[in-house]
Each structure stands twice: as C-alpha cells, then as structure tokens.
Amino acid sequence: MSKAEGTGGFRNIALGLTTPTFFDNAVSTGHSYRYVVTAQDANGAGPLSDEATITIPKQREAASHVAH
Secondary structure, three states: OEEEEOOOOOEEOOOOOOOOOOOOOOOOOOOEEEEEOOOEEOOEEOOOOOOEEEEOOOOOOOOOOOOO
C-alpha cells in the first residue's frame, strides 16, 4: 500500500498485507491523502489500483460556555 499527502508523491506505508483492510493512524486533521494498492507475487507486482482519496476533517472547537 502506498500513500501520498495532497499532491505529493507516493511512498510505501505497508508491505505484505494479507487482508483487504488497513488502518492508517498517521494522518492529521485538515489534510488530504491518496492511497493506491497493488498485488504482488513471485512474478512481481501487478498494476496499481485506482486512487482512493480522503480528507480528514478539521476538529470542531469545544464550546467555551454552556447557556442555561
């Protein structure tokens, strides 16, 4: 699995995955990320998948007071 931030280049973030799920906890609020995967066997790597893109929402600020 490879990841890119914004319009930057891809870098490998996980190798040898054996399940169709992956959790990326190295993300920051307000940033966009792109992901691609490829299958690999003894003959080499297959083609890249289509890109999956996600934007991590900015956190809302906590209310400074509560009205009664």
